[in-house]
Amino acid sequence: MTRRLADAKAVSALVARLASQINRHNRNVKDLALVGIKRRGVPLAERLAARLNAGRRARIPVGAIDITLYRDDLQMAAETPIVRGSEITFDINGRTLVLVDDVVFTGRTIRAALSELLDFGRPKAIQLAALVDRGHRELPIQPDFAAKVIKTRRSDLVDIFLKETDGRDEIVITKTGRAKKLEARC
């Protein structure tokens, strides 16, 4: 069963909310930079930067990080995932970074992203921003900013679609657990 949690208008409001959370917390931070986790964290970081740039003199640089090579389940996967590559063109040493992803779930992606970021340099601080926090963490990792916290089952799928990657803005939850039960009954 699939349910829409947010339409385009609501997604845009959530992005605005996330941007204001980040802004409030980092008002006096000079060397702020955003790093989006591929793939959907990247357009999200771009949108946040566009909003954050409005009240600032200097533009906030945006980087992209692909965590595939740092995944902890790489050797368990049956097939090899495509590596899309990271693009961080600015020096992260001494900067305050905001790591951006669409959904925070187990925390394993974030762990991988932190390991990778630290191989790029030694930032002053790293904060975590996510559009949706859906719980079920498997590591001691919590977002500093989350625009929406939703209760989910472990087996649910929460999908965020963004115009840049999917042609539309939408947040959708799919209950797979119940679907499986129904299947079993049939």
Place this chain on the structure above:
Amino acid sequence: MVQCGHGPRFRVHEVRSPEPAKSGVQNPESRVKVKLRSRHLLGIEDLDRSEILTILDQARTFREVLDRPIPIVPALRGRTVVNLFFEASTRTTTSFSLAASRLSCGCVNFSKATSAVSKGETLLDTARNIEAMGVDGIIIRHASPGAPHFLSRHVKAFVVNAGDGAHEHPTQALLDAFTLREKLGSLDGKRVLMVGDITHSRVARSNLLCFSKLGARVAVCGPPTMIPPDIEQYGCEVFYRLDRILDEVDVVNMLRVQQERITSSSFPTVREYRAFYGLTAERLRNLAPEVVVTHPGPVNWGVEMDFDVAEFSRALVLPQVTNGVAVRMAVLFLLAGGEGEVRS
């Protein structure tokens, strides 16, 4: 559940989706996987165009890793490969060792000179013994064509052909294709001329197959004694005079005169070879402005190329070496990633 940020929680009304999500659209990135048909890399002959492009596209992301402040990723942590080299090599062994270490993959080097091969141990015994010590992959160079293929049928580890006699040298072809694609964008419709000893060159065979599969038109040029008689079956043109074709191509791929493989004299003197088939300073000056020059190395300066080529801005000899590490990382990653059983 953690409540983050300040202020009231944002309310979004929940709308029923008009149509159920198709199973294929969820978490698309997690489903984008790549798989080569074979779990070994034995030759370009076994790869199709899309597999070659997969390796080259992955190599581009690994090329970026090499430019990082810490150019090491943990992708193959806990894996080990062995460089089983029965023939001399500096570039290829070093390149594979570096590729492995950049992926956090252990790498053991084996060279024929210091091994029990001198006590009469067979290839299969050597490989099985090394495999028994727990290696995941074997990178082999051997003077006998087909040695990697033989090995791949008898060991559980994945096998990478790093040159088997005069047969194939697939990673060299892949890194040449990678370097040319970086420079020219695509090989489709490009004219590539390979000059030199086609008969004895495994690089020539692999490059010919690789460039053709990527859509390039390949021509070969060399003394008649160094061009196999049936070469046209690969769909390439043959030229015996370099100056007739040199101004019509986009890429000049020079090959090494392999003095160790030439048994009977294939050309009268080195000076004559240079005069007819060498990329001399004079020929270099007359090259069209977009033409690029590649050479698999090691170069016999003054034979197939004059030293002027080293200073030539469109010679890709050193970028080829750098890209070789990225391409070999991609190959190791694609072959060693994932579980062995599933890939069989």
